[in-house]
Amino acid sequence: MRWTVLDSPIGEFSVATDEDSVCGAHFGRVDAAADEPHDALSRQAIAELRAYFAGEVTEFTVPVSIPLGSEFERAVWREMTRIPYGEMLTYGDVARRVGDPGAARAVGVACNRNPIPVIVPCHRIVGAGGRLVGFGGGLPRKVHLLELEARVALQRQWS
Numbered sequence: 001m002r003w004t005v006l007d008s009p010i011g012e013f014s015v016a017t018d019e020d021s022v023c024g025a026h027f028g029r030v031d032a033a034a035d036e037p038h039d040a041l042s043r044q045a046i047a048e049l050r051a052y053f054a055g056e057v058t059e060f061t062v063p064v065s066i067p068l069g070s071e072f073e074r075a076v077w078r079e080m081t082r083i084p085y086g087e088m089l090t091y092g093d094v095a096r097r098v099g100d101p102g103a104a105r106a107v108g109v110a111c112n113r114n115p116i117p118v119i120v121p122c123h124r125i126v127g128a129g130g131r132l133v134g135f136g137g138g139l140p141r142k143v144h145l146l147e148l149e150a151r152v153a154l155q156r157q158w159s
Contacts, residue, residue, distance in 0.1 A: 003033035010141045021065040027137035055152040058085040076110035083124040086153025
């Protein structure tokens with residue numbers, strides 16, 4: 001696993017790649033992170049993230065792999081990738097979509113354990129009634145990501 005750090009509007013953001021996929025991300029700098037991408041895959045990941053933060057990309061195409069996590073967590077992480085750009089679901093919505101309507105809290109735990117935030121968009125999941133609750137990167141980052149996506153989605157819709 002190789003880490004690269006990106007300076008972004010939400011602070012330093014580290015991205016890990018292996019031979020064929022993005023396999024981790026972290027808010028802040030990981031000690032082993034390089035300032036420049038190591039290979040074509042890390043260059044692609046960093047380029048897509050830069051374009052995302054600039055409002056130019058609404059969907060990531062870089063390959064992702066998450067080898068860890070329970071079956072439930074992996075189901076929640078897959079469901080996160082299905083939430084359209086600029087939209088939000090509640091923890092309860094996601095629990096219903098993965099087949100366990102009473103598991104809203106467990107969805108929150110899975111969000112917290114998401115190993116690839118931003119690319120696997122856990123920020124698109126909110127509390128009941130649209131309340132902003134909890135985020136591994138801190139609520140100001142979640143607000144920034146949601147506002148970015150809402151602004152870009154509206155601009156694209158009205159253009």
